[in-house]
Amino acid sequence: MTSAKTAAFSINSTNVFFHILTQCNLKCRHCYINPAQHGQNTLPLSTIQAWLEPFSENSNTKNLIFLGGEPTLHPDLPAAIRHARKLGFGSITVDTNGYLFHDILGKVDSGEVDTFSFSLDGATQQTNDRIRGEGSFDTCIAGIRKAVLKGFNTSLIYTVSRGNIAELELMAPLVKDLGVGRFFIQVIGLRGRSANRDSENSPEGILQVERRQWMDTIPKVAQVIAESGITVTYPKVFLNPDEKFECAGLVADNYFIFPNGRVYRCPLCEDFPIHSMIFKENRLVSTAKLNESDFFQLNIAEGCVMNKLIQPHNLIYDSAGEPEYKIACCLLKEEISGG
């Protein structure tokens, strides 16, 4: 038996997505890191520690996700993880492309890192490596096996685009065989590199999957994978006109920190200098208007304001000019618990 639910935004938890560097050994086609907006710094350990402090002070459940670039390229990641534990972060995840630099699996244990989350964008070497780079499939698979063998919880993130949606159903036997605990399906966002590539004139053509294909494929495949005992999460993306819309920027406590000090509340805003907060001399301060938080307040029939601004082709209008559906907050997820 599986059970499905929309994972409502939690008002009792704080989620900190901390990009401790932007450097990466790969050059994935859809990478959302944008050095022009996020800088090219590698934060020293002392800065990582200082920037974690403000989030440790509230009484919420605190979840921390270390990101990059590739966070395991940072030699002080183990020390940063231990410091976060001391500060009271309840769950700590490391998102990795699977290369697991600096022998990270040998330097931390499963009591220190709750989950290693791996990224794979194809069920076959050919498809994954076309998107993420030669050798990345084999390396990621080997990294997952090693992490599982060492007793770490693992999850897998699959970013769906037109280039790999056909292979999504092949992931069911693969995730089962790997012993991965959770499977996250992600929708390709038009940020960073993919923002420049999502056009009929680009060599790859349009990357984003159309609504019909998304609706026909994703819930069905998620269900199949969940039936093998793995919890599957995927973005809701589309809401019927009568479904309730909520902007996480208003109702949830999420922070997306970049190594140039910018702190966003919304991932769709990350390509623009509209961050609502910034670290100045290691103090977290609000930025002046206009910033993303001014957009969160706007109530439009199309749902997400940022989607309408940067991805308007996702919307369809009827003959009366009304949107046929709303676009959900990109952070709203459907979750099917494994049977």
Ligand code: SF4
């Ligand atoms: S592994 Fe992540 S950070 Fe590195 S290029 Fe790929 S998407 Fe970007």
Ligand code: SF4
């Ligand atoms: S994606 Fe849209 S709805 Fe979600 S936080 Fe950003 S602006 Fe708000």
